[in-house]
Amino acid sequence: MKQRNPKAQGLAYKRLPRRALILGGLQAAFIGGLAARMRFMQVDQADEYRLLAEENRINIRLIPPTRGRIYDRNGQIIGQNTQSYRIVMVREDAGDVDKVIAKLSELIPLTQEEIDRAKTEMRRSAPFLPVTLADQVTWEDISKVAVNAPALPGVTPEVGMARQYPRYEDFAHVVGYVGPVSDYDLSLIEDPEPVLRIPRFQIGKVGLESKQEINLRGKAGAKRVEVNATGRIMRELDRQEGEAGADLQLSVDADLQQYAQARLAGESAAAVVIDCETGDIRAISSAPSFDPNLFVRGISVADYRALTEDNYRPLANKTVQGTYPPGSTFKMITALAALEAGVVSPGNTVYCPGHLKVGSRRFHCWKRGGHGTVDLNLSLKRSCDVYYYDVAVRTGIDNISEMARKFGLGVKHDIPMSAVAAGLAPNQEWKERIHGESWLVGDTANAAIGQGFMLASPLQLAVMTARIATGRAVTPRLVRSVNGIEEPSGGGEPLDVNPYNLDQVRKAMFSVSNERAGTAYRSRIINDEFRMAGKTGTSQVRNITKAERAAGVIRNEDLPWERRDHALFVSFAPYDNPKYAVAVVVEHGGGGSKAAAPVARDIMLQALYNGTPPLEAYPVADRDRIKEQQKRLEGDRRPKARPDEKDRA
């Protein structure tokens, strides 16, 4: 047995307590160090770490604002937000994604494109985030999905807001449409708002929706949410509601707009009705039109191709974007320029033999045999060209151009629509600058009758007419009020034009549509209170050769559509107290008196009577035909809601 007596143990044994205390001391020191470190982190630096912890857990999520609604002047809804149904899928709940999608596509129509896009999105995003499989789903499809819910794990129907245009084609060109923000959209905006980066957030793409985007969009709200380490939302901490977009009220009368649209149907045409007192645009129609709702849903390739390949260009907004040679509707401006320049007085006459030699060229009157002796009134009433060649050459292009600008031609009107054209009221300086050639006297002759370089949009023609009617610088107003606050009126200041001269021109315009020899006599209004003054225009889109003129000018009916003349008509009524100015352009419609004037007259009457006018307002001979037409248009004007409204595109 080994000796175990402690006393027999040597030096090493005595060392134990000492060593134990040394080691214990080291341990105590280390523990003290840990405590100090803990104090440093938890007391001295606590605030910084607390902040970091909050940054970790709190995320700010944007709440998309409700887009402002758009109303007509009477409060009829034009652009609204409706509930739309979509089908979303959560990857982590679905399990076998492919199997579930296959099952779903047996129930509802899903395109391969939609499926591929959804799958890509699912691969990219966190497994608990819902991914949209199908948007704008019909109620029936939603029900089918709901009924089969147990067989479709991870698939849920969701309700969202979508833009909807209940007036369909009527306002497509005015209001435009919205669509999801594209990369291109973002590239145009400097420092885009964060809300634009919300997936599928919709912004105005064209028209008023685009031009008034800032007003309509509103301000995004935000909610603070607590998220876990993988980004899943655990709970909402608080939210700050956003600001809904401003509601816009248009100056347009939806019923009149609808009538104008229906009246223009079948033609490639444009019509603009302006309120002479306020500049309010009462109707602004471009035909043919399209259904803007198709674009909101994402238009199909076939539908889009149908729109782009149509000769009548349904996507073009002819009212502001289309510019046409104003033709004889420009003659009021030439006349006013001449009168103001003192070159002629209303009583002076010009002899019209049917042509006039200007410079080295012979310029023809539209009437082969000529009009004989014409004064101002007669020249407008019968639309004599020679009179205007003559006075224009004496007046000079710069005076004419200046007068045109005074009446809003060649000037870009500031209205919130897409691609508003400035048109063209040329002068000498312009031609030298653009064409590098000096202005010829022949150019003046062409300009005098609204041909040549002269270009105007239907909106500009309507503004011109309103200015002639009132003598004030009427400016068009499309948005009447924003969120109930009225926009400034477009009534305008009196123009710097001799009222006597204006009155002579107005009188002549009265003759056009009220006197037997007037070019628009057949489109007169019978009601004494509502008598209409106007001017026809027929603008050539081709040159008439000497040979053709010798053989007899080919009639429009015998030409292919795209070579026929444009038909124009401008008018205002009532003559004594102008209320509305109307401009109508029918592309390749033939003669203004035949193709444009009746349309303008019908729209004018509709505006004046604020509804369907009585047959007594029409010339007796036309009443039967008008009755037919009214009946037909009544049928054409579409019901407010279509039965297929919920169908998917």
Next chain:
Amino acid sequence: MSYLEYAVKSTPSGFRKFFYMNWPLTLLLISVASAGFLMLYSVAGGSWMPWAEPQVERFGLGLTVMFIIALVPIWFWRNMSVLAYLGSIVLLIFVELFGTIGMGAQRWIDLGFMRLQPSEVMKIALVMVLAAYYDWLPSHKTSRPLWVLIPVILILIPTAMVLKQPDLGTSILLLAAGGGLMFLAGVHWAYFAAVIAAVVGLIATVFNSRGTEWQLLKDYQFRRIDTFLDPSTDPLGAGYHITQSKIALGSGGWNGRGFMQGTQSRLNFLPEKHTDFIFTTLAEEFGFVGGITLLTLYALIIVFCLVTALATKDRFSSLVTLGVALNFFLFFAVNMSMVMGLAPVVGVPLPMVSYGGSAMLVLMAAFGIVQSAHIHRPR
């Protein structure tokens, strides 16, 4: 002293021994374990499952094991030391051949009801065999080179085996515990000075070798060291755990964010929140006050072990008690240093608090030996 001598002294016998246990130590252990239950309940989102309840059951088992071991005379355990050591070596070989790899690199043997990590068992067996060795070795031979070499070999064999698993954390703990025991046994300080100087020199050499053609560590190993030294260089990669752990700990502040209110742990920003990083949750939810309280409890356990060790006249008892205390200290010191960003993440659990059966059972068994030494101390 003979077994007889122990018997002659008025050592308590039978179940009376129960009353002679080191009760303050027992109560401290229960308190620490209870803190663990509370935190496991919290990190499970206020639920006894899946962690708190099994932990309570295991602690119950651990207490039972401790009591049984405590009632067996200390000399029995001294005589078992070599056997325990050899058995642990066999287990380490076994686990190397047939063990399951998981959770990093630690290998375990699946016993059905629990996973046994032989490296954990080895921590205690090493302490026992070294204590027994120095109890047996006449004290004048303690510092002789040959007699120093034997314990060094005893330490290096398991260290090397654990390192090969590879489990760097545990092997460093083994090395530290073994070295500490040799220090306690009275080995001349010159040996330690030499080893420390060698280690410092080696580290300096390794760092200096960086970027030269005789570079001693791989680039990724250096990067790991960089990340440890400055976690912000890689906040979402390797430094993520440390950064999140520090945020959780620091955001606790003075009073903490409240029981079950810790956002970092509740929202899963904390990694391994129920095992290695459980102290962070505690510090986040109970703040500086809570953290210091736990640290104090740990310190008190060390203190009571030290007092027990110094009070007993039996060399084996003293050494084994101090060895267990040292092991325990290394556990929580490394773990806390790690979560506070003072040490690299090496995968050392917080003793008695972290979820995990094998480490706690082994510790309770070790405290059983400490209790036995206390009960059966020569009187």
